[in-house]
């Protein structure tokens with residue numbers, strides 16, 4: 001196996017459990033590295049630190065799979081990790097037949113996302129090194145879950161950065177365009193091949209449930225960036241009187257409308273619009289809501305994009321604060337690791353200053369537990385939500 005030595009000092013973070021080695025941290029290779037091959041990582045003095053895989057073309061050059069000399073980066077290790085991830089999900093007793101089975105570094109399987117939708121599975125490889133284990137992953141999932149179909153999704157960002165070979169394709173069996181999944185007392189259609197991400201934003205499951213418990217009956221609710229209508233439908237089902245869902249995607253709204261019906265509901269106003277324009281208009285018109293949910297896509301895929309993203313958040317929050325009734329609830333989310341909880345709180349404070357509003361923090365929510373957050377791997381926590389009550 002290729003031997004890689006890291007520069008002095010880098011061993012500290014690896015020993016603490018952080019599984020990435022950046023290109024600038026590498027001191028030497030035993031020979032020229034090949035994209036995707038497995039490696040042994042050693043400290044500057046040559047002592048063992050871990051096993052991983054390498055992509056010399058990217059900034060995060062090595063991702064570690066094991067810190068244990070006895071656990072080599074073999075297909076057996078991948079299989080063992082998948083089984084372990086499954087045991088953890090079983091222990092959670094999630095109130096849904098749709099869940100994230102593998103959360104990349106959160107399950108010590110960097111570069112692998114696996115979402116289960118009832119009897120169907122969506123897989124996403126986000127690194128070249130993990131793609132090398134595609135057959136092992138597929139075969140293990142077949143053995144473990146006996147699915148009816150497995151579909152590979154490819155995200156354009158990873159494909160470009162990592163130079164992935166995969167195409168969106170059926171890997172096994174059949175996958176229908178419409179799978180019905182249940183979540184608490186709700187049902188949703190999921191379209192794996194055509195949908196965003198792997199088909200549904202499973203990570204917001206707990207937040208959708210949290211919203212349900214906030215609704216007492218009769219509220220006016222606005223779900224901005226609603227996608228397939230999760231928050232809007234949760235609110236309506238719980239007794240909200242007037243609900244509006246806004247998204248830019250026609251396909252998402254089509255799904256949202258179907259989901260409304262599927263849940264025996266009617267009357268939600270689905271609006272196809274750019275959220276920024278929509279909120280601006282609502283503000284100008286003097287509209288007011290009891291609950292405003294703002295769940296935008298990732299505005300910052302890397303550090304360089306943070307400043308711009310924060311400007312976007314500021315605008316959303318200023319508008320959001322203006323249109324939330326006194327005593328009403330405003331929720332804001334970031335699904336980008338780079339926009340942290342601290343960023344959200346800071347920009348919220350700024351927006352409160354500009355709008356002369358005072359808010360009481362009512363809750364913070366995070367990705368649901370089937371998207372595990374490893375304390376030593378900060379990147380595994382990506383979804384944060386702040387719920388505030390607008391007091392003035």
Ligand SMILES: C[S@@+](CC[C@H](N)C(=O)[O-])C[C@H]1O[C@@H](n2cnc3c(N)ncnc32)[C@H](O)[C@@H]1O
Nearest residue numbers: 201225226227230247248249274275295296297
């Ligand atoms: C993170 S998802 C929202 C997930 C949703 N809250 C749920 O629980 O399923 C972000 C959504 O924003 C939509 N979107 C992206 N840019 C937009 C824009 N400028 N205006 C309105 N919607 C937008 C996407 O189509 C996507 O459905």
